[in-house]
Amino acid sequence: MRDNDAFDQMVRSNPERAQQFMNARQQRDAAELRFRELQQVRAAGEMQIAARAALSAQQQVSTWAKQQDDIFQRELASRHPNYSKGPGLTKLQTAAKEYMLNDMGLSQAEIDRQWKGGALRSAAAQIALADAVAWKLAREGVSPRVLASHRAAVPPVQVPGVSRPRGADAEADVAALQRELDNAPTQRQQLAIARKLTQAKRAAGQL
Numbered sequence: 001m002r003d004n005d006a007f008d009q010m011v012r013s014n015p016e017r018a019q020q021f022m023n024a025r026q027q028r029d030a031a032e033l034r035f036r037e038l039q040q041v042r043a044a045g046e047m048q049i050a051a052r053a054a055l056s057a058q059q060q061v062s063t064w065a066k067q068q069d070d071i072f073q074r075e076l077a078s079r080h081p082n083y084s085k086g087p088g089l090t091k092l093q094t095a096a097k098e099y100m101l102n103d104m105g106l107s108q109a110e111i112d113r114q115w116k117g118g119a120l121r122s123a124a125a126q127i128a129l130a131d132a133v134a135w136k137l138a139r140e141g142v143s144p145r146v147l148a149s150h151r152a153a154v155p156p157v158q159v160p161g162v163s164r165p166r167g168a169d170a171e172a173d174v175a176a177l178q179r180e181l182d183n184a185p186t187q188r189q190q191l192a193i194a195r196k197l198t199q200a201k202r203a204a205g206q207l
Contacts, residue, residue, distance in 0.1 A: 043186040064118075071123035072130075079127070079198060080134045096133045103136075103190075135181070170204035 008116040011018040079085040083092035100106045106114075114120040120129070184190045 021139070062116075065121055068121055068123040072126040075123065075127050076130055080130060081131070083134060091137070092130065092133060095137055096129055099129070099133050099136065128191045128195060131198050132191050135194050135197065170200060172202040174204050 005017065007021070010021070073084070080092070082088045097111075100111055101108070111120065119125060174197065177193055177200055181193045181197060183191060185194055
């Protein structure tokens with residue numbers, strides 16, 4: 001089949017055999033064509049499967065993100081109602097971006113990556129960030145003299161046999177946590193202390 005001279009000789013000497021070779025080559029060519037068609041169909045099917053999987057994953061991420069946002073909005077309205085909507089929410093969002101850039105040292109690209117990846121999108125992360133930013137805004141709105149007086153506050157010494165006023169323990173916890181927050185060396189520690197501080201303020205009736 002590869003030697004044209006030999007094939008021509010076979011055509012002349014044994015035309016029946018030559019026809020068998022021709023039929024075999026046609027069958028081979030048809031089989032190769034069908035095989036290529038099947039490969040194309042398979043590749044198209046795999047692309048459709050991959051596209052459907054990507055769409056399903058995107059829908060799942062979108063559903064999860066909305067759930068996290070709804071949880072955060074409810075918590076924000078409960079913990080920091082002044083920053084839950086309108087100008088207050090805009091102020092909180094602007095301050096949160098500045099906090100991540102300046103205090104946390106994140107770049108805008110890193111913020112976008114963590115937001116899309118879910119690290120900053122989870123309700124827990126959003127709540128922790130809101131607590132830290134709200135606390136920072138509260139500190140910035142207090143005069144240095146008033147802030148210093150709160151820092152200097154020391155719970156009275158408990159005398160044996162004398163009951164402490166109601167809420168004194170909670171106020172002592174608030175003062176202690178405020179000092180810890182001022183001296184916290186890392187952003188992670190600041191966020192953790194800020195959450196505890198919010199709980200302590202609630203217990204002390206300051207929120």
